[in-house]
Amino acid sequence: MNWFVTLKGYDMAFIGCRNLTKTYRKGDVLITPLEKLDLDVERGEFLALMGPSGSGKTTLLNLIAGIDRPTGGSLHVGDVELSTLSRTRLADWRVHNVGYVFQLYHLVPVLTAYENVELPLLLQTLSRRERHKRVTAALELANIADRHDHYPRQLSGGQEQRVAIARALVTDPQLIVADEPTGDLDRESAAVIMGLLKRLSGELGKTLIMVTHDPGSTRYASRTLHLDKGRLVESELQEVQ
Amino acid sequence: MLHPRYIPLVLKQIVRHRTRSLLTIAGVTIAMFLFIAIQTLQRSVQEATSVAAGDTTLIVYRANRFCPATSRLPEHYGDRIERMEGVRSAVPFMITVNNCGASLDVITYRGIPQDQLDLLARNWEVIDGSLDGWHDRSDAAILGERLARRRGFKVGDSFEAAGVTVNVAAVIRSTEAQDQNVAYVRLPFLQQATPSGSLGVVTGFSVRVNDPDQLERVAGRIDEEFRYDVEPTHTSPERAFIAQAGADVVNLVGFTHYIGWGCLIAVLALIANAIVLSVQDRIREHAVLQTLGFRSGLIARLILAEGLIVGVLGGLLGTVGAALLVHYGQFTLSNEGLHILVSPDPATLGLGLVVAAGVGVLAGFVPALQAGRREIAMCFRAV
Numbered sequence: 227m228n229w230f231v232t233l234k235g236y237d238m239a240f241i242g243c244r245n246l247t248k249t250y251r252k253g254d255v256l257i258t259p260l261e262k263l264d265l266d267v268e269r270g271e272f273l274a275l276m277g278p279s280g281s282g283k284t285t286l287l288n289l290i291a292g293i294d295r296p297t298g299g300s301l302h303v304g305d306v307e308l309s310t311l312s313r314t315r316l317a318d319w320r321v322h323n324v325g326y327v328f329q330l331y332h333l334v335p336v337l338t339a340y341e342n343v344e345l346p347l348l349l350q351t352l353s354r355r356e357r358h359k360r361v362t363a364a365l366e367l368a369n370i371a372d373r374h375d376h377y378p379r380q381l382s383g384g385q386e387q388r389v390a391i392a393r394a395l396v397t398d399p400q401l402i403v404a405d406e407p408t409g410d411l412d413r414e415s416a417a418v419i420m421g422l423l424k425r426l427s428g429e430l431g432k433t434l435i436m437v438t439h440d441p442g443s444t445r446y447a448s449r450t451l452h453l454d455k456g457r458l459v460e461s462e463l464q465e466v467q
Numbered sequence: 468m469l470h471p472r473y474i475p476l477v478l479k480q481i482v483r484h485r486t487r488s489l490l491t492i493a494g495v496t497i498a499m500f501l502f503i504a505i506q507t508l509q510r511s512v513q514e515a516t517s518v519a520a521g522d523t524t525l526i527v528y529r530a531n532r533f534c535p536a537t538s539r540l541p542e543h544y545g546d547r548i549e550r551m552e553g554v555r556s557a558v559p560f561m562i563t564v565n566n567c568g569a570s571l572d573v574i575t576y577r578g579i580p581q582d583q584l585d586l587l588a589r590n591w592e593v594i595d596g597s598l599d600g601w602h603d604r605s606d607a608a609i610l611g612e613r614l615a616r617r618r619g620f621k622v623g624d625s626f627e628a629a630g631v632t633v634n635v636a637a638v639i640r641s642t643e644a645q646d647q648n649v650a651y652v653r654l655p656f657l658q659q660a661t662p663s664g665s666l667g668v669v670t671g672f673s674v675r676v677n678d679p680d681q682l683e684r685v686a687g688r689i690d691e692e693f694r695y696d697v698e699p700t701h702t703s704p705e706r707a708f709i710a711q712a713g714a715d716v717v718n719l720v721g722f723t724h725y726i727g728w729g730c731l732i733a734v735l736a737l738i739a740n741a742i743v744l745s746v747q748d749r750i751r752e753h754a755v756l757q758t759l760g761f762r763s764g765l766i767a768r769l770i771l772a773e774g775l776i777v778g779v780l781g782g783l784l785g786t787v788g789a790a791l792l793v794h795y796g797q798f799t800l801s802n803e804g805l806h807i808l809v810s811p812d813p814a815t816l817g818l819g820l821v822v823a824a825g826v827g828v829l830a831g832f833v834p835a836l837q838a839g840r841r842e843i844a845m846c847f848r849a850v
Binding site: 285293313314317318320321326332335336341393 | 480755760842
């Protein structure tokens with residue numbers, strides 16, 4: 227059963243934001259991290275979001291990933307209008323459509339690398355064998371299969387991030403979002419992770435949106451957007467490396 | 468309900484947070500052990516002191532006396548009681564105890580006429596020795612299984628208590644609670660061996676009536692018969708007599724009722740505290756699960772399942788521990804020569820498991836609701 231409001235028939239980008247606004251209250255203060263933002267992202271694009279702290283990058287990322295809901299405007303990903311979905315429907319949508327890579331990896335500490343990657347598959351009706359096949363493939367793609375039985379505490383930061391990427395990939399989503407994926411890594415590990423993300427976009431055709439503070443990371447992206455105070459201030463296209 | 472494929476996830480959370488889980492389960496175990504031990508004690512007392520519909524036994528004591536040392540009735544009262552309408556038998560008995568107070572380890576001698584043994588033995592199963600041996604020696608004693616086990620007495624052993632030395636002729640198992648914890652000796656032997664005893668004087672009578680419905684009426688008739696004698700009587704159903712004679716014990720056990728509820732509240736607080744701490748500790752982890760697509764209801768159910776499993780494990784260990792202790796401890800609450808057998812029963816053990824599981828779920832309810840309701844983005848901002 228299709229629970230989602232679909233927008234089929236329109237000629238539109240893979241991701242489209244119109245007048246996208248997010249406000250929330252912190253004590254007595256009303257904060258508007260994102261204000262009337264318009265944005266289109268094409269399928270297979272690797273988009274980098276830059277800007278100072280509090281510019282609304284992570285908020286935009288969270289809205290596109292469906293883990294937060296806009297307070298105004300519209301946002302569609304593929305043919306689904308996310309702004310109208312309930313919390314539960316958004317959760318169901320995320321299972322199949324989005325993979326999230328965090329800056330601090332956020333692996334479940336009591337689970338092994340394998341079990342962490344398997345987590346999203348528990349939400350699907352797959353046999354154990356099928357789950358094993360997909361987890362193994364994702365770990366191999368992230369080049370971390372040899373550490374499948376290690377706990378997060380037994381892995382380096384770069385290895386943890388590769389497990390996190392495998393976890394984001396394992397459901398084969400069209401969209402992968404990454405919030406400062408190299409923010410906690412040394413230069414060498416960061417290069418490995420960025421190379422991996424680039425591969426996901428270039429070879430596997432995933433649409434990738436990445437928040438970063440590191441100008442060096444943006445050279446892997448096909449386009450970089452600059453945000454400030456919740457608004458888009460600059461857009462630049464990169465030559466694909 | 469939680470789909471079985473999530474159960475390993477819950478178990479891993481419990482097993483791999485080993486110290487936290489062990490401490491919580493240990494706390495639940497201890498509290499449930501106390502709860503079940505108290506429940507067992509209460510049920511045993513209730514069973515021993517509540518008059519049941521089928522009861523046919525009356526106890527005749529000296530009026531206004533409850534202590535065997537002070538209840539003295541002429542032995543010939545027995546003939547007059549037996550002649551009354553509705554009475555099947557009246558067995559005189561003499562009781563001598565080594566401790567008049569409430570205790571878990573009292574040796575009680577019960578002196579009975581030699582010719583009445585067969586009447587009592589209908590409810591017995593001889594598990595060691597023989598009843599013939601009792602007839603052969605004047606100082607022979609038949610021990611209830613609990614007394615023999617508790618003190619380690621075997622057939623052929625001699626022992627002394629309350630100034631009376633006896634030789635063990637047999638060990639019996641009985642359906643009657645009072646038989647399980649006494650040493651049956653011949654009445655004349657006890658009357659002469661006890662310093663304060665004398666021939667022709669007994670502590671009381673155990674009266675069997677024909678019709679359970681006539682129990683109170685027969686009791687009234689007996690007391691009426693001896694009202695103007697030198698030694699008036701007070702007759703009551705055996706269980707009511709136990710409740711009256713052991714009022715101190717019954718009141719004490721009644722008080723433990725509150726301790727039992729206190730234990731339950733302790734379990735609730737303990738599991739709730741462990742789950743709240745665990746949920747607080749895992750705010751970000753739950754936010755990650757929600758990001759992956761776990762619905763808030765599913766996360767709540769995972770937390771509830773953790774509480775349930777911890778509660779059931781602790782409850783199971785505590786319940787089994789209490790059951791083993793009560794079973795092998797062979798405890799008998801004795802007061803004034805009367806005995807309340809403390810024994811485990813399946814209903815109480817089942818209650819323990821259900822209560823532990825219920826408390827586990829209840830304790831996890833609020834943290835589970837809170838964890839499920841948190842906005843994902845706020846969780847990442849907050850931590």
